[in-house]
Amino acid sequence: xxxxxxxxxxxxxxxxxxxxxxxxxxxxxxxxxxxxxxxxxxxxxxxxxxxxxxxxxxxxxxxxxxxxxxxxxxxxxxxxxxxxxxxxxxxxxxxxxxxxxxxxxxxxxxxxxxxxxxxxxxxxxxxxxxxxxxxxxxxxxxxxxxxxxxxxxxxxxxxxxxxxxxxxxxxxxxxxxxxxxxxxxxxxxxxxxxxxxxxx
Amino acid sequence: xxxxxxxxxxxxxxxxxxxxxxxxxxxxxxxxxxxxxxxxxxxxxxxxxxxxxxxxxxxxxxxxxxxxxxxxxxxxxxxxxxxxxxxxxxxxxxxxxxxxxxxxxxxxxxxxxxxxxxxxxxxxxxxxxxxxxxxxxxxxxxxxxxxxxxxxxxxxxxxxxxxxxxxxxxxxxxxxxxxxxxxxxxxxxxxxxxxxxxxxxxxxxxxxxxxxxxxxxxxxxxxxxxxxxxxxxxxxxxxxxxxxxxxxxxxxxxxxxxxxxxxxxxxxxxxxxxxxxxxxxxxxxxxxxxxxxxxxxxxxxxxxxxxxxxxxxxxxxxxxxxxxxxxxxxxxxxxxxxxxxxxxxxxxxxxxxxxxxxxxxxxxxxxxxxxxxxxxxxxxxxxxxxxxxxxxxxxxxxxxxxxxxxxxxxxxxxxxxxxxxxxxxxxxxxxxxxxxxxxxxxxxx
Ligand SMILES: Cc1cc2nc3c(=O)[nH]c(=O)nc-3n(C[C@H](O)[C@H](O)[C@H](O)COP(=O)(O)OP(=O)(O)OC[C@H]3O[C@@H](n4cnc5c(N)ncnc54)[C@H](O)[C@@H]3O)c2cc1C
Ligand SMILES: Nc1nc2c(ncn2[C@@H]2O[C@H](COP(=O)(O)OP(=O)(O)OP(=O)(O)O)[C@@H](O)[C@H]2O)c(=O)[nH]1
Ligand SMILES: [Mg+2]
Numbered sequence: 001x002x003x004x005x006x007x008x009x010x011x012x013x014x015x016x017x018x019x020x021x022x023x024x025x026x027x028x029x030x031x032x033x034x035x036x037x038x039x040x041x042x043x044x045x046x047x048x049x050x051x052x053x054x055x056x057x058x059x060x061x062x063x064x065x066x067x068x069x070x071x072x073x074x075x076x077x078x079x080x081x082x083x084x085x086x087x088x089x090x091x092x093x094x095x096x097x098x099x100x101x102x103x104x105x106x107x108x109x110x111x112x113x114x115x116x117x118x119x120x121x122x123x124x125x126x127x128x129x130x131x132x133x134x135x136x137x138x139x140x141x142x143x144x145x146x147x148x149x150x151x152x153x154x155x156x157x158x159x160x161x162x163x164x165x166x167x168x169x170x171x172x173x174x175x176x177x178x179x180x181x182x183x184x185x186x187x188x189x190x191x192x193x194x195x196x197x198x199x200x
Numbered sequence: 201x202x203x204x205x206x207x208x209x210x211x212x213x214x215x216x217x218x219x220x221x222x223x224x225x226x227x228x229x230x231x232x233x234x235x236x237x238x239x240x241x242x243x244x245x246x247x248x249x250x251x252x253x254x255x256x257x258x259x260x261x262x263x264x265x266x267x268x269x270x271x272x273x274x275x276x277x278x279x280x281x282x283x284x285x286x287x288x289x290x291x292x293x294x295x296x297x298x299x300x301x302x303x304x305x306x307x308x309x310x311x312x313x314x315x316x317x318x319x320x321x322x323x324x325x326x327x328x329x330x331x332x333x334x335x336x337x338x339x340x341x342x343x344x345x346x347x348x349x350x351x352x353x354x355x356x357x358x359x360x361x362x363x364x365x366x367x368x369x370x371x372x373x374x375x376x377x378x379x380x381x382x383x384x385x386x387x388x389x390x391x392x393x394x395x396x397x398x399x400x401x402x403x404x405x406x407x408x409x410x411x412x413x414x415x416x417x418x419x420x421x422x423x424x425x426x427x428x429x430x431x432x433x434x435x436x437x438x439x440x441x442x443x444x445x446x447x448x449x450x451x452x453x454x455x456x457x458x459x460x461x462x463x464x465x466x467x468x469x470x471x472x473x474x475x476x477x478x479x480x481x482x483x484x485x486x487x488x489x490x491x492x493x494x495x496x497x498x499x500x501x502x503x504x505x506x507x508x509x510x511x512x513x514x515x516x517x518x519x520x521x522x523x524x525x526x527x528x529x530x531x532x533x534x535x536x537x538x539x540x541x542x543x544x545x546x547x548x549x550x551x552x553x554x555x556x557x558x559x560x561x562x563x564x565x566x567x568x569x570x571x572x573x574x575x576x577x578x579x580x581x582x583x584x585x586x587x588x589x590x591x592x593x594x595x596x597x598x599x600x601x602x603x604x605x606x607x608x609x610x611x612x613x614x615x616x617x618x619x620x621x622x623x624x625x626x627x628x629x630x631x632x633x634x635x636x637x638x639x640x641x642x643x644x645x
Binding site: 045063064065067068069070072073074075077109181182183184185186 | 238239269282287290291294296297298299300301302303418426429430434437438440441444445447449450451452
């Protein structure tokens with residue numbers, strides 16, 4: 001039997017505070033939604049495997065560092081995909097999303113980076129939509145982005161979003177780091193080999 | 201920003217970011233500000249364009265050096281002891297998940313004018329020209345004493361009280377010769393000069409143990425050192441993320457930020473862009489507290505781009521070479537540090553070598569010559585002389601907790617002592633690395 005290798009892919013979330021980044025991830029990873037999702041504190045690293053697509057997502061949430069536009073380059077490093085979220089009821093969050101797309105292109109070296117633009121809170125579309133879907137779609141098409149309108153609350157399009165991103169990931173394993181990495185948390189090498197400098 | 205915090209941290213250098221992360225984890229409300237628009241301050245890693253902006257304003261880097269973004273050149277180069285305090289903090293805080301590390305290939309030492317490998321195996325030790333045959337036997341006895349020494353077990357002491365006996369006396373007990381002592385004190389215990397010889401032996405014996413334990417810490421190490429991919433600039437970023445994950449607020453690019461003191465001279469907050477943030481205390485690097493620090497030393501560093509590994513280091517991609525002061529008739533050691541594209545700090549087939557020392561004369565550049573000579577052809581070099589400051593007070597009175605500047609040593613042990621001491625002064629308790637790591641608290645799956 002051939003076992004296909006899981007491709008581990010780093011996925012970063014970007015977007016205005018309160019646009020629903022954490023809610024989308026919660027919905028995707030755990031199938032949960034919280035009306036009073038707290039501003040992200042204490043947990044900002046999620047993993048989720050989609051076995052059918054042989055993808056293991058390593059999902060980075062912003063941890064609030066974007067509030068004053070102070071994300072570190074490390075956040076983008078090695079990202080295979082980015083999800084840029086705005087709130088369809090807040091035009092300013094759409095403008096901010098465009099800035100994030102620009103910043104991603106500046107910061108990420110990976111030429112095959114997949115960017116998905118996501119208009120969230122579509123459950124509120126009837127009464128409160130402020131960003132027309134057509135505007136966002138046009139912008140996404142011009143800029144080469146995937147586009148989805150989602151609701152973390154009503155579970156609309158969330159699975160479709162992550163599935164599509166997974167499908168678009170390059171099939172070949174991502175370019176590997178130079179080998180020889182060390183897992184720092186690993187226990188000490190058990191039977192001490194005799195080291196020169198100070199052994200007996 | 202017009203808000204009240206428990207702590208405000210100024211500067212996103214390595215030490216400030218660790219403190220910020222630890223305080224946030226402790227549940228304090230932290231505001232962390234930097235005057236620059238990038239993380240890391242003095243401990244940032246720069247790309248080639250940034251290096252040119254800093255050292256050759258107005259010039260463009262030549263094309264032969266390769267793409268700017270492939271460079272991550274540390275301003276303060278240092279390796280990490282694999283079993284040292286920094287690794288313990290990294291594991292304890294689970295910050296390791298943001299970072300990737302690789303072993304450093306080798307550690308070398310200048311001895312009688314030649315660069316020799318510090319033996320990593322018995323076999324290497326046996327063949328090493330660092331010592332003669334009989335000296336090796338004496339050294340083996342000495343190392344074995346250090347390694348089995350246990351502060352809490354008097355049966356390992358041989359009736360010597362290492363808190364009183366000087367290191368010089370301990371060496372004499374084993375009959376070690378001058379060359380061996382030089383090598384042990386500088387390449388293994390990593391002392392910067394010989395002042396330690398007249399001090400109690402215990403700290404040096406502990407340093408020798410640390411070297412040995414670091415060597416053993418991970419399978420297949422050929423030196424006691426490790427180093428992160430993409431350079432040390434990753435460390436402050438990783439700890440800043442830890443702090444943010446635990447609720448810390450980050451503000452970069454605040455060039456006008458300054459500390460606010462009350463009439464009694466106690467730090468009560470900071471102001472920037474017309475706003476004031478209050479805090480119970482302020483932490484920061486010396487540049488944010490110009491009136492509260494004094495200059496203790498100057499460090500000169502050369503950063504060099506090479507197209508080859510350092511000769512006489514067995515084509516190593518990452519090495520340290522220590523040039524003990526005595527071998528050069530100096531008062532401070534010279535450190536050479538080299539890494540390459542194998543740690544993602546330079547484009548393919550380029551090496552970055554650093555030479556640094558504590559300044560002793562009025563011509564600091566010339567002091568680096570013995571180190572620079574070892575490098576072979578240098579494609580490009582940048583030289584910097586920086587002042588090292590330390591705080592005048594310990595912060596308990598004026599609530600201004602200030603870190604010390606980064607010394608010339610090529611490893612983090614002295615920096616971590618400062619961090620742990622700051623943490624103790626700030627919180628009134630020692631940093632407890634024993635209680636289980638934070639992974640379970642953060643694991644979100
Ligand atoms: C940098 C460095 C670090 C070191 N670190 C360690 C360490 O961590 N642990 C450690 O164990 N050792 C260390 N050594 C010492 C080296 O590893 C020892 O030489 C090694 O342990 C071999 O020991 P040996 O007993 O075989 O001694 P050797 O001195 O190599 O002797 C081999 C054998 O021949 C005998 N012999 C020696 N000289 C004579 C002679 N002139 N005539 C007749 N017989 C002789 C000895 O009794 C011995 O049995 C270090 C050496 C160096 C240079
Ligand atoms: N109606 C509606 N509300 C949503 C939706 N998604 C999130 N919210 C709500 O919007 C608020 C903010 O959501 P978060 O997921 O915390 O947003 P965030 O982008 O992670 O915010 P920060 O962590 O502060 O950057 C919460 O009150 C959520 O309950 C949605 O699809 N529909
Ligand atoms: Mg969030």
